[in-house]
Amino acid sequence: MNKISVIIKREYVTRVRKKSFIIMTLLAPVLMAAMIVLPTLLMLNNDKQFKKIAVTGGGSVIYRNAITNTKDVEYVFLENANLNDLKNNYLKAGYYGILNISPELANTPNAIQLFSKKQPPIDLLEHIEGSLEKEIERQKLLGYNIKDLDDILKSIRTKVSVQTIKIDESGKATETSTGIAMAVAYIGGFLMYMLVFMFGAQVMRGVIEEKISRVVEVIVSSVKPVQLMMGKIVGIALVGLTQFLIWIFLTAAIVGIVKIVVFSKSNVTQVTQMIPQSVLSNNQVQASATVPSTNATQVNPQIAQFSKMLDNAMNQDWLLIITSFIFYFITGYLLYASVFAAIGSAVDSETETQQFMLPVTIPIILGLFVAMGTMQNPESSISFWFSMIPLTSPIVMMARIPFGVPYWQIILSMVIMIITFLAFVWMAAKVYRTGILMYGKKSSWKEMWKWLRYNG
């Protein structure tokens, strides 16, 4: 036992000290944080400058009241202006662009143009299109001479938003979000794939290094080959775990700092605090169909949505997700790392590993594909079976869990996993023991099968 710890220590220390490790460990969180922070920043800051837009053309009279000013955009109606003059002078006059509406808009829906120097943001276009569509609809309906039309329209205006709520057997309901479940499934499955593959391959490279440098025979005269193998596998697992934890910690720290810096500026922290309340009240008032509380309407809808997502995210069974992730990472990694170690022991150089890599890669890639499909249809029988097959279950099960999986399935999958990884470690150790001392022999699966049956 003491010797294994000496091996683990060496495997760990030499890797953690490497420049490439330090760079990867520090750089990746910056990238990850950028991935999380940038979209949020874009969402908050996308072109929020105040704009003025000149509205002209024959239609500008008809739709004068249809297009309302928003917080960021003011529409200035210049019915009599000449379009060409405007085109020459609008920038000098401080306009962002010119909206030219033809009087025939109701019958030719594309008889409207927006001239601007820059590509206009989507929400600006959506606002114009939406307002005009509504107005044209209203005017057309007016043509039918319906009594109390405005009231009718007001009362029939409804916005539908499906609330997804998970109910377990006891009837306890939790509000969830399919989007969040998908994101968690995706991240869980993909992370599992990456970690298992990356660190499994490191085990293989380590074994090959020892074999090529001929250091291995010296070591196995002091420790049992299986001790060397397990020491290496565990040492590298600890390297992976260290890197993983530093990543999570640094990413969280960077995101946190950016959040404080950015959000405090735009005074959003205050807003987000009120969200849960408003969401709650929103749910309650729905039945009575009254106007939502004024608080909620003032909130930037995107931030509101974001915070609701956060809220729903908290409703995921994180304890289950994290414990299963750790379980499947450890067992999945042990399973694949031992296969990688056996392959590494069987070859004389890294280029020789190609022929062995394909059969190992296929189940991992297959698992990843099924995991992607699982997000569309978590209950399909293919997802079920692949979450039981131990070579794919770490990835597929991680993708299934956020959508809810019966406990008996998780337990069954875990039991199969444990039995399989024990069997794999045992077989890998036998192949490894013979392989590391075998030089210049053409390696093949058949050869490895032969080694498997040699006596100690």
Next chain:
Amino acid sequence: MSLFEARNVTKLFGSFKALDNVSVSVPEQCIYGLLGPNGAGKTTLIRIINQITGPDTGELLLNGRKLIPEDVMSIGYLPEERGLYRKMKVGEQALYFAQLKGLSRTEAMRRLKYWFKKLDMVDWWGKKVEELSKGMQQKVQFITTILHEPKLIIFDEPFTGFDPVNANTIKNEILFLRERGATIIFSTHNMGSVEELCNNITLINKGKTILEGSVDEIRRNWAANEYDIVFSGNVKIEGNGQYTVLKQEFDDERSTVRLKTTVSMGTNEILSNLIKSGTVVSFNQALPSMNEIFIRVVESKN
């Protein structure tokens, strides 16, 4: 009493018999040569002694009792296929191997300092292995093999990669280790060093023992009634009914003659014949070299 003994060891790889009923008995404080052509099974036997692999049948005894896993602590092994981690620093690496042999870090440090000083390697401590020459790496490996002061040391081709000066240093260290009580198993293809160092040998071919015993005895047994005589001055010897002359040389006021007796006769008898021809300076039984014996034994078995 023998320090190490292997009794009737057989080892199969699939249907290939790597060792077939091999027995070896290594007396205490002796340098024991383990010889044989390539692929004879030497490395397999050495690996079995180191418990890297186990025998299919047979018994292994250290100090008269059965070999147990903990015995790796009292065995030192310098394999033929040996190497070091290229990217690791020399000192760290030596410490690592010492710890794998069960030494504590502080004890390993103390002993390493002694040996690095003794073999003039102190400057290498902080260097990476890839910066060292092959001979330097061999020295590091030699130290890591003996650092835990094993009772039984196995050297497989210990002199490859050394220049004559360093080879001599290592040879002296090996002899010194024996002085201090270590028993050494020495495997090599260099028969010159076998004559120089070994007390006893076993010759293995195709998994079977074909020759064993003390080096002197084997050479005497294989001596074919040949004698080397040196005369002062230019002396010519003619063959007669009792012996034939194999070769004759005159050089530097001395004549060297090799005779082979054809009938059984004592050395005094030969001498009394020879002194009639001139002044005998030396008279020796011409012992075959281990190299000759090796080739003859192996070829006769093939």
